Amino acid sequence: MTASARAATAIWGRAEQQDFRSRVRGCLLGGAIGDALGAGIEFDSLAAIREAHGPDGVTDFVAAYGRRGNVTDDTQMTLFTVDGLIRAQVRRDTGAWHPPSDVYGAHRRWYATQHDWGPDERNQNDGWLAREEWLYAQRAPGRACLAGFADGPMGTLDAPKNPDSKGCGAVMRSAPFGLLVGWEPQLVFQLAIECAAQSHGHPTGYLSAGAFALIVHGLARGEPLDGAVQRALAMLATRPGHEETTDALKHALGAVRQGLPTAERVESLGEGWTGEEALAMSVYCALVAEDIRHGLLLAVNHGGDSDSTGSICGNLLGTLHGETALPPAWLAEVEGRSTALELADDFAMEMTQGPALHSPAKSAPAWLARYPRG
Template identity: 75%
Template sequence: MTALWGRVQQQDFRSRVRGCLLGGAIGDALGAGVEFESLAGIRSTYGERGVTDLVPAYGRRGAVTDDTQMTLFTVEGLIRAQVRKDTGAWHPPTDVHRAHLRWAATQRDWGPDERRADAGWLAREEWLYSRRAPGNACLSGLADDRMGTLQDPKNPDSKGCGAVMRSAPFGLLVGWDPGLVFQLAVECAVHTHGHPTGYLAAGAFAVVVHALAQGSALEPAVQRALALLAERDGHQETTGALQGAVNAVRQGPPSAELVESLGQGWTAEEALAIGVYCALVAEDVAHGLLLAVNHSGDSDSTGSVCGNLLGVQHGETALPPGWVAELEGRGTILTLADDFAMEMTQSAALHGPGLTGTGVDGAGWLDRYPGT
């Protein structure tokens, strides 16, 4: 996208970016308090309908987990990849990997390192320096500086959901070809998850988000992802899971039992299938998100995936305002969403030859997003 886009199109895009990031964070927060609970346990504690509102986790209502943390750093990595084009360097997987290494530092450091001039503003957000049950594959995959590749992936046997749950931002690259979006998500997934299901589910999720961001309905978006999956070796588990999600829509009224027929969400293909199913049957955003978190399993990740999908499909104004208001880090999420939208639509006015990199808020854009 370029600055030649009209104002209406830019506003629609910003609303979808905000909706995607806020929606994912809300789903994450709704599931955070019941992530390790069984469905029976959830119903015993909260009643037959299960969770119907935000519940305390990590000392507060609206707390987010590593799912949202890593998604935000993915967004930041994509912005910095765009900025680095000015230097003649263009390799987004490297920039996303560096961003994920900055996330990894938040999991082991007490707080921001003010001495790092290249850290950018997101790594200086103190609220992000908190462990929220990060996955072992994400921690081990980012424990050193070596970047996993498709030829030499990190954790080659891991197909946990830690890559898929952070991959919605790739789908927000709406000016890209779907195949390139798929490929970039895959190349960034293998930084931590090297099993084909672990990285192909991430690619499929990104493609679904990409289609929704362009105005597609959800089921055709899923079909686009299935077509791209069919071209890849080792796609069978992810393909089967997505087809199962579509088929479950026709098996009766939405229920926790139908959700659980798709799995528990700990693995990549199950988290993707549950998120897609709940978004497909959602009567509105709140209904879909509550369905996505009330089950035995990885409730925050399935809620996050579903929230990304519903948010990008319907835009920020469709999100329940009460949940938005209580969301941890809301200001950071909105700032990052708006910065992403500006970078993707108005980059020529923000940085480049002859420009100082001064952003609309008076801060240097290149201080916020260093091109190094």
């Protein structure tokens, strides 16, 4: 083991590594479960949901895209965000360090899954995630995401892609930025908004994504949820165009004090199609959740973008409580569980023991095959 590898391991004790891995697993799997719970009712009104599933709405997975437990583009893109963050760390050995480019490259690989029949085994630079055949399924991908990742040139915050788009498609893929626990909060926020601007260029579209990443960051560091939200509000206040996102989060905090949580109170915060509404609804559900099951069912039973609010709330609650708090029956049935687990463990290993896996001088061949530098 090199000196840098020994230093990295010393920073992360065994208990700290296990806690972090549990939170990463919880984030990715919790998001997938929430996504799958909402996938089958995404376009239904609350009245239609109750008519079809009873007065409590859905209380379990319902069929979506051919079976129970299937996820949508929300989970697909979240996984590719993780892949891009790992690739950024590996590519740093070459002297190249621009994480937005690596995340953009990962989202371009997701875009390919929406157009190709299956993996291109000849392209070894794609890495292992892009060779997972189950990801090559169209699950109602958002138009802004498809347009943003359709061509090569990247956008910037000064010249973002889709400058009028403030849909929730950037928020729902941004939880992994918050798992960069070794980064300062302002850097996490900046990376998240730069990557969000590749598809959702309206300030509300990318600032809501940045706020979400910052809240996850606080939870991953062991902060309480309300404190993480307050930190996000403080960061938002420094950015032009923050008002819609700030107001939405403040309304979510206010709704907590208005009485027992109900589907109608969730709907008072919006429908979830835009970034700030999806974030506010999900934060509210996480704040009032008695446990993960209660919070996720509250997050999906409304007449709006149920899979996205379920996914975002699942990311929050999974990060807050860790993987062992996830309902086992849902965990056993959710699509892509083995892939999400494998990716979560790779991310945790990279962030805690990266120098033992790769360096400019020597790297584990298996790791570079999984996360190529090219």
